[in-house]
Amino acid sequence: MTPDRPAPAPSQPAAAATTVLIADDHAAIRAGIRMLLEPADGLDVVGEAADGDQALATARSLRPDVVLMDVRMPGTDGITATARIVAEALCPVIVLTTFDLDEYVFGALRAGASGFLLKTASADEIIDAVRSVSRGDAVLSPEITTRVVESFRSPGVPVVAPQPTPELADLTDRERDVLRCLGDGLSNAEIAARLFITEATVKTHVSRVLMKLGLASRVQAAILVRDLGGPV
Known part of the structure; x- marks a missing residue:
């Protein structure tokens, strides 16, 4: 059988x-x-x-x-x-x-x-x-x-970040963490590893950061962090 x-x-x-x-x-x-x-x-x-x-x-x-x-x-x-x-x-x-x-x-x-x-x-x-x-x-x-x-190290260069300067106070602590990571040029996977969260959660936070700051892309977010020149 x-x-x-x-x-x-x-x-x-x-x-x-x-x-x-x-x-x-x-x-x-x-x-x-x-x-x-x-x-x-x-x-x-x-x-x-x-x-x-x-x-x-x-x-x-x-x-x-x-x-x-x-x-x-x-x-x-x-x-x-x-x-x-x-x-x-x-x-x-x-x-x-x-x-x-x-x-x-x-x-x-x-x-x-x-x-x-x-x-x-x-x-x-x-x-x-x-x-x-x-x-x-x-x-x-x-x-x-x-x-x-x-x-952004030279005077008189056109600013890429939209004007007026967005209100960072609207961000939560976690969203500020994500914004700092964007300023470091990290990918979603790298942000997830640094902050010990999932990539899906990273995507949600990135979307909220861009919406709250009136930015069109994560590139603009990264440039905004560099342009601010201090802690966010």
């Missing part, structure tokens, strides 16, 4: 893919970025846009997890489109551009972009950036990070 075989373990539902919208006015560049992303595990390019207006409309209809946004596009530019997408809380935006001019860097950060990469970034860097931003983290290319940090 054949012994009973153990029932197979129930299969785990597959994790939902991270959906991406590519906005660039050059079809060849959109095709190239798509070719970089589509072979990556867990990424799904769901749409393309050729200008800022189309990017906003497509983000509204498709609700992607991340938008990769060019800066220079006809009609509505990428920075304006980023500001509108972030203002409507549609999804986070990574600015991906050929140009590293200060007006674009600071304009994108003011608009609430969660990342700023140059098109010279490798395929792995772009893929990692999409995954990080979809998890709620922020990504800046190393040369951009250096420029942003140095800007």
Whole structure:
């Protein structure tokens, strides 16, 4: 008599893919970025846009997890489109551009972009950036990070943090802890490890910090901490 075989373990539902919208006015560049992303595990390019207006409309209809946004596009530019997408809380935006001019860097950060990469970034860097931003983290290319940090050591540099200065008194003690971690440039996982809380709790606290301080992104929160120059 054949012994009973153990029932197979129930299969785990597959994790939902991270959906991406590519906005660039050059079809060849959109095709190239798509070719970089589509072979990556867990990424799904769901749409393309050729200008800022189309990017906003497509983000509204498709609700992607991340938008990769060019800066220079006809009609509505990428920075304006980023500001509108972030203002409507549609999804986070990574600015991906050929140009590293200060007006674009600071304009994108003011608009609430969660990342700023140059098109010279490798395929792995772009893929990692999409995954990080979809998890709620922020990504800046190393040369951009250096420029942003140095800007706050020099007089007369445009301030990225929104005005007027937000009321820190509205934050709870734990939210202040999280804000300090954002100022240190920590990811959600690193914040969770430092504060001995779960990543889900970190995400909740980050959302509340940004809401209370009137900030559009964790990048702006990090810059605000550096700009204050003292304990928060």
